[in-house]
Amino acid sequence: MSVPELADLRARRSWRTTKNTIMMGVLGAALLAIAIPLVLVLYSVIARGAHSAFAAFPDFFTKEIPIVSRRPGPGMGPAILGTLLATGGATLIAVPLGVLGAVYLHEYGGTTRFARLVRFMAMVMTGVPSIVMGLFVYVAWTIPFGYSAFGGALALACLMLPVVIGSTEQMLKLVPGQLREGSYALGATKSRTIITVVLPAALPGIVSGALLAVARAAGETAPLLFTVGAASSYNGHLFSGANTALSVQIFGNATSAFAPAQDRAWGAALALVLLAFLFTLAARLFTARFATKR
Amino acid sequence: MIDLRGRPAHADTTFRWLAIAAAGIVLVVLGLIAVIMTRRALPVFSEMGVHFFTSKRWSPADELYGSLAFLWGTLYTSAIAIALSLPVSLGVALFVTQVAPPKLRRPLVYVIDLVAVIPSVVFGLWGILVLAPHLGRSFLTAGVILAIMITPIITSLAREVIETTPPGEKEAALALGATRWEMIVGSVWPHSKSGLVGAVMLGLGRAMGETIAAALVIGSALGQITANPFASGNSMPAVIANEWGEADDLHKSALIALAVVLFLITIAVNLIATAIVRRSTARSRGK
Amino acid sequence: MKLRLAIALAALALSCGKKDDGGNGGNAGKTTEGGGGGLVTLDASGSTFQKAFEEVAIEAYTKQHPNVKINYGAGGSGKGRQDLADMVVDFAGSDAPYKDADKAKLKGGDVLYFPILLGAVSVSYHLDGVAKLQLSPETVAKIFQRDIKKWNDPAIAADNPGVTLPATDITVAHRADGSGTTDIFTHFLDGGSAGAWKLKAGGTVEWPADTQAGNGNSGVAQIVTATNGAIGYVDLSDAKAAKLSYAAIKNAAGKYITPDAASVSAAGDGIAVKDDLTFSAVNSKGDAAYPITGQTWVIVYAKPADKQKAAAIKAYLAFLLGDGQKLAPDVDFAPLPKALQDKAIAQLGKIQT
Numbered sequence A: 001m002s003v004p005e006l007a008d009l010r011a012r013r014s015w016r017t018t019k020n021t022i023m024m025g026v027l028g029a030a031l032l033a034i035a036i037p038l039v040l041v042l043y044s045v046i047a048r049g050a051h052s053a054f055a056a057f058p059d060f061f062t063k064e065i066p067i068v069s070r071r072p073g074p075g076m077g078p079a080i081l082g083t084l085l086a087t088g089g090a091t092l093i094a095v096p097l098g099v100l101g102a103v104y105l106h107e108y109g110g111t112t113r114f115a116r117l118v119r120f121m122a123m124v125m126t127g128v129p130s131i132v133m134g135l136f137v138y139v140a141w142t143i144p145f146g147y148s149a150f151g152g153a154l155a156l157a158c159l160m161l162p163v164v165i166g167s168t169e170q171m172l173k174l175v176p177g178q179l180r181e182g183s184y185a186l187g188a189t190k191s192r193t194i195i196t197v198v199l200p201a202a203l204p205g206i207v208s209g210a211l212l213a214v215a216r217a218a219g220e221t222a223p224l225l226f227t228v229g230a231a232s233s234y235n236g237h238l239f240s241g242a243n244t245a246l247s248v249q250i251f252g253n254a255t256s257a258f259a260p261a262q263d264r265a266w267g268a269a270l271a272l273v274l275l276a277f278l279f280t281l282a283a284r285l286f287t288a289r290f291a292t293k294r
Numbered sequence B: 001m002i003d004l005r006g007r008p009a010h011a012d013t014t015f016r017w018l019a020i021a022a023a024g025i026v027l028v029v030l031g032l033i034a035v036i037m038t039r040r041a042l043p044v045f046s047e048m049g050v051h052f053f054t055s056k057r058w059s060p061a062d063e064l065y066g067s068l069a070f071l072w073g074t075l076y077t078s079a080i081a082i083a084l085s086l087p088v089s090l091g092v093a094l095f096v097t098q099v100a101p102p103k104l105r106r107p108l109v110y111v112i113d114l115v116a117v118i119p120s121v122v123f124g125l126w127g128i129l130v131l132a133p134h135l136g137r138s139f140l141t142a143g144v145i146l147a148i149m150i151t152p153i154i155t156s157l158a159r160e161v162i163e164t165t166p167p168g169e170k171e172a173a174l175a176l177g178a179t180r181w182e183m184i185v186g187s188v189w190p191h192s193k194s195g196l197v198g199a200v201m202l203g204l205g206r207a208m209g210e211t212i213a214a215a216l217v218i219g220s221a222l223g224q225i226t227a228n229p230f231a232s233g234n235s236m237p238a239v240i241a242n243e244w245g246e247a248d249d250l251h252k253s254a255l256i257a258l259a260v261v262l263f264l265i266t267i268a269v270n271l272i273a274t275a276i277v278r279r280s281t282a283r284s285r286g287k
Numbered sequence C: 001m002k003l004r005l006a007i008a009l010a011a012l013a014l015s016c017g018k019k020d021d022g023g024n025g026g027n028a029g030k031t032t033e034g035g036g037g038g039l040v041t042l043d044a045s046g047s048t049f050q051k052a053f054e055e056v057a058i059e060a061y062t063k064q065h066p067n068v069k070i071n072y073g074a075g076g077s078g079k080g081r082q083d084l085a086d087m088v089v090d091f092a093g094s095d096a097p098y099k100d101a102d103k104a105k106l107k108g109g110d111v112l113y114f115p116i117l118l119g120a121v122s123v124s125y126h127l128d129g130v131a132k133l134q135l136s137p138e139t140v141a142k143i144f145q146r147d148i149k150k151w152n153d154p155a156i157a158a159d160n161p162g163v164t165l166p167a168t169d170i171t172v173a174h175r176a177d178g179s180g181t182t183d184i185f186t187h188f189l190d191g192g193s194a195g196a197w198k199l200k201a202g203g204t205v206e207w208p209a210d211t212q213a214g215n216g217n218s219g220v221a222q223i224v225t226a227t228n229g230a231i232g233y234v235d236l237s238d239a240k241a242a243k244l245s246y247a248a249i250k251n252a253a254g255k256y257i258t259p260d261a262a263s264v265s266a267a268g269d270g271i272a273v274k275d276d277l278t279f280s281a282v283n284s285k286g287d288a289a290y291p292i293t294g295q296t297w298v299i300v301y302a303k304p305a306d307k308q309k310a311a312a313i314k315a316y317l318a319f320l321l322g323d324g325q326k327l328a329p330d331v332d333f334a335p336l337p338k339a340l341q342d343k344a345i346a347q348l349g350k351i352q353t
Helices: A003-011 A013-053 A075-111 A115-127 A130-145 A147-176 A177-185 A190-218 A246-254 A258-294 B002-048 B069-099 B103-115 B120-135 B140-163 B167-175 B180-209 B212-217 B236-246 B248-287 C004-019 C053-066 C077-085 C137-144 C152-158 C180-190 C217-224 C235-239 C263-271 C305-319 C323-329 C338-350
Strands: C040-046 C068-073 C091-096 C111-126 C171-175 C210-215 C230-235 C247-251 C294-302
Touching: A013 A258, A013 B069, A013 B103, A013 B120, A013 B140, A013 B180, A013 B236, A013 C217, A075 A115, A075 A147, A075 A190, A075 A258, A075 B120, A115 A147, A115 B248, A115 C053, A130 B180, A130 B236, A130 B248, A147 A190, A147 B002, A147 C263, A177 C230, A190 A258, A246 A258, A246 B002, A258 B103, A258 B120, B002 B248, B002 C040, B002 C217, B069 B140, B069 B236, B069 B248, B069 C263, B120 B140, B120 B212, B120 C217, B140 B180, B167 C091, B167 C305, B180 B212, B180 B248, B212 B236, B212 C180, B212 C263, B212 C294, B236 B248, B236 C077, B236 C180, B248 C077, C004 C111, C040 C077, C040 C305, C053 C068, C053 C111, C053 C323, C053 C338, C077 C091, C077 C294, C091 C171, C111 C180, C111 C217, C111 C235, C111 C305, C111 C338, C137 C152, C137 C171, C137 C180, C171 C180, C171 C217, C180 C294, C210 C217, C217 C230, C217 C235, C230 C235, C263 C294, C263 C323, C294 C305, C305 C323, C305 C338
Parallel strands: C040 C068, C040 C091, C171 C210, C171 C230
Antiparallel strands: C091 C294, C111 C230, C111 C294
16 A cells, blocks of 8 residues: 555545544543543542541551440441351352352363253342342351351352352363373373363463452351341351341441441541452463463 | 372362352352342232332331332432433543543543542542532432432443444544444444443433442432422332331331332343343444 | 360350359340459340430449449340340330230240439431421321421421421431331330321331431431521430520420420329339429420349349449439430439349348
């Protein structure tokens, strides 16, 4: 293509190029459309949350929650511990099960009827509203065994399980078949191949998927509302005793008439957002390592 | 050697069964949910019969429980949320992957994935303390909050789908003289269509099941079936969250019945999504 | 194999968790190892109405008794009763007693009702230029079911001789969540409005569509504050905290009474109390009684499953009914009238420790 011709093309703004410019503008506008409300939300959370969470640093993150909610003063420590306990417990349940389940789907099941059923049901399960999980665990666990962080962990695990299965299966698909064949050729059994070759190869991706699931779970409210109870002091026991969580505290304090309680809700919101971001960033780091490795 | 072969074989079977059991847990949990919840919901189903689905009157004082208005509220707010969110999230996903300068792409993707994990209760807090005082409590307010909430999620999924378009197809379109927009319409869109449906359906599922954010701003009017977006209404998960605390026997059963219906609807949405995806992939293969 | 180990460990821990609860079935809170003098945790849930009082009482009590921890989850009276019936908590806070039909579902046997305070529900309003307002139950009923839509309606004017009322539209605000406050308010209307109230009494009411709902007392207070012409019902303590104006309400004796500690306590004098200490303080006959006065109980099992906890519950209740009563006015509630207080204290002996 000679230079004069190019200049020609550029000079004549046809309908096609105009349309292109307009549509590019529309796409850019979409970015603005979502950026504005999100910035507003984050601004409120950071401005109001920082005021309450960092005014008395580090007390807000360590002190117990004031028993009298109308009184000003810091303290979300027990809620942070409760959130970590419930999500930690959920991770211990959902990740091993989810990874194993995905191993079955990809390495054994393939397209058998049972595998297809499980795959479909896992998809159905991702769609189960979180409040349904909460009610389910309340009926199945809390009524017979009482309030505890573990009840919350169970409900969150139900939410995480299908997500972990899905993301792990995706990662297993990325492991090249030659790796497996190489292992078989060396005489390894299938289980040994999976444990020593396939899973390590997919590990960064699996971890990253799990961390994203954890980030989601940490922010869930409805499943915890019915299952963890209402403590205002530290409870490090996973299996016994009422506990609390950041999301539950936000929900409770959001509807309080008292400014100090609302302040604590904003502080807890900031803490929760930071926690979720932390898990997401960790996931990103793992993905980045995965990408450079491959 | 014989010894070695014998033991791993045993371990092999154990591992295999372990994996099958783990996969089976999904079925067990879903089965338990269905059985336990349905059993708890039975009293209201037998008391109300078909009226539970066809009546819009929900009156705990009269022990009358009709869920129609809440079904409407759930569908209407989700529809508002999707209508607001769909164009925006597709636009952003396309902008990030096809238009933004390469240097900007990575940071943008990071930011979108980051905001996608902001917990819904945080949006609820913002909704009740910041948005509701200005916008009131209505279907629209709930729809807007839900839209803000699901847009990053749909965007994040849509971006992943769009990025799977083979670069060859895009370059071919550009080489033929297509503008960037024509390349998007001609190459990216046909390739990603079915995946995008999945992304949107996931967003829809989230919007329908979202409890806390909706419960705080929807206005909680009973029996409202109206297309007026500024009217107060109610959605199924919001009713459960708002009324659970003071509910007695049959009322509680009615709330669990709402959960069961919500569960069935999400299954239906998933089935429809699968069907759409399957049909469109079959068609594109048929071409 | 690590995965298997983890699962096995989890299962083990799980079964231990179950065993801890022993034969008692109830399991809220952790019990102490090593016997007396250890830490006791009491879990409770229920009424949001008594939450503010429970908070100050728990703070004061646990300061005196550092070995006791009490968690009160204000999830609603219905939830409290359900949790106690299922033995998920050690005591429940509730604004209403169990219905007879529900008594069979109590897993821990007979329960005892301990009234702990009386509290007012205010009819709060926001009307520029009107500093004092009086309302009769009939007028309140008509306002809240939208029969009256303007502030200068003759019915309101008749309640307020000499007051100039503007033609402002009335905005009705009510609770979005099921609530004991709604229950008290609607029982007042149902019983006190001489048939004017048509929407029945209960925690969840079929409000007309052109009303507004807010979550919690604060949600209602927020609507009232933000809207000129708004009226809503809010717990007195929350109404005061939100600096709302509230109306004087005509009581059964025909007097317009403003809610305060004295008029609420007075409501406790004119009521009939049953043997199990259940009663209704709404629409009390007393001359100086504020009519929208609610009652609330702590409900416990007569034979708590755990002896150590039984003693702790008894001691805490003794505090609530004794020194704790002095804390009620701090959070805008009224202490129990003397006669009722004595009956409740006498009933403490029925808790088997």
